[in-house]
Amino acid sequence: MTAAENLFELISLDKEIVIDACDGSQTLADATTLFVATDSVVKKCRFNKIRPTGPTSVDIYKIPEKGSLAGASIIDYFENDLDKLCLTQNQIRSFCEKSAAKWIKGDKFEFFFLFKIGGRIHAAHVATYTSGLRVFAYSMDFVIAWFDRGNRGLVVPKLL
Numbered sequence: 001m002t003a004a005e006n007l008f009e010l011i012s013l014d015k016e017i018v019i020d021a022c023d024g025s026q027t028l029a030d031a032t033t034l035f036v037a038t039d040s041v042v043k044k045c046r047f048n049k050i051r052p053t054g055p056t057s058v059d060i061y062k063i064p065e066k067g068s069l070a071g072a073s074i075i076d077y078f079e080n081d082l083d084k085l086c087l088t089q090n091q092i093r094s095f096c097e098k099s100a101a102k103w104i105k106g107d108k109f110e111f112f113f114l115f116k117i118g119g120r121i122h123a124a125h126v127a128t129y130t131s132g133l134r135v136f137a138y139s140m141d142f143v144i145a146w147f148d149r150g151n152r153g154l155v156v157p158k159l160l
Helices: 040-047 073-080 088-098
Strands: 016-019 035-038 056-063 068-069 109-119 120-129 130-139 143-144 151-157
Touching: 016 088, 016 120, 040 109, 088 109, 088 120
Parallel strands: 035 130, 109 151
Antiparallel strands: 016 056, 056 151, 068 143, 109 120, 120 130
């Protein structure tokens, strides 16, 4: 069993989580009332509008409390076409507006989503803080390490 096989645990199980249809016009950078802070990568992709999407079922995978997350681990675990694991910025925003609160336990929770900027896959990192949600974006060669006991989840479209 590889390290990636031990990394993710499906926590949404038999729960049906559906992101509503999106018209593709909303980006993460435009969500100034939803996110109290965004990084420069997110701000640069405000003009990266995308196609409309229908309702999309998603799964949430728990990420270990201590450790790290690397883009390569996501690729290794899912052994799938990464395009199929991507959501649009509009879908990520919709999830954060309507579904995220149901999964937040305690005052710290972090969600990771795969999405595209200019045809390249990135990871959106949405974190809860006492001041509100913050969103950051990383290219797929990222490695994020943490040492605290936060709750973290990877949100991807349901593959089956």
